[in-house]
Amino acid sequence: MILKAKEDFQNGKVQIVLGWKKEQDSIESIPAFIESADELEELIFDEYCVNNLSKYLIDEINGGKKAGVFLKKCDALGLEQMIKDNRILLESVVPYEVECLGMKDFKTGDIFKKCEKCLDKSQDRFEEVRDIEGMTHDERYDYWMSEFSKCIRCNACRNICPACSCETCVFEKKDEDVLGKANNESETGFYQIIRAYHVAGRCSDCGECERICPVGIPLGKINKKIIKDIEELYGKGEEDTLSSFNLEDEDTFTEKRGGK
């Protein structure tokens, strides 16, 4: 892959390559922005290259460059979504897919839960959803409000998410009435509900939001519940389920039925 990237630099196919390198004096692997073929030898790939680099492409490509990017399988799904969302032009990116055997937390050496699931296809993909599904509405409300009350509104879940790439996030628009960040049920609950519904039908289930959350809110459970509901109600499709429609849709999941 490094050879391919070198060739792409030499042929002018890319002006920048995004990969991973080692943090100085640490086993941590961090994003690297390589601007010439000579610098490519800095790049590494190991079990600590957890960052999805595709989100950085927005800035690089909007700066007018063509970029090569090293991607794991889950990262590639995020890139695909950003291309569908017209945040990244397909013709401006050269992807180099790397084989991933699971990523580890550099602080503990433990493999991430999301990676274990991805590698072990025999695991129930929706396991963590089943306990919420067994709750009454009031129990679910209490469960989520207790989790959301831990939120410190750091925005890390939003910033890392490949499906969350609006030019200006609604939570930063001064003329919208949603800027409040008080630590109360109303404002944290509102933030979380908007975040979850904003990515509904577009979430690639990369698990990055949950991994990065500093207070351990199980955000993956919400995403997975929505993914499961969408798959059960609409089936698995190529289209972005919640942003496409068909007038011939029989709409069998509503009480009224029909709905054309």
Ligand code: SF4
């Ligand atoms: S799992 Fe989280 S970070 Fe990944 S696409 Fe879904 S909402 Fe975004």
Ligand code: SF4
């Ligand atoms: S990463 Fe966690 S604490 Fe930070 S805004 Fe998201 S949910 Fe809240």
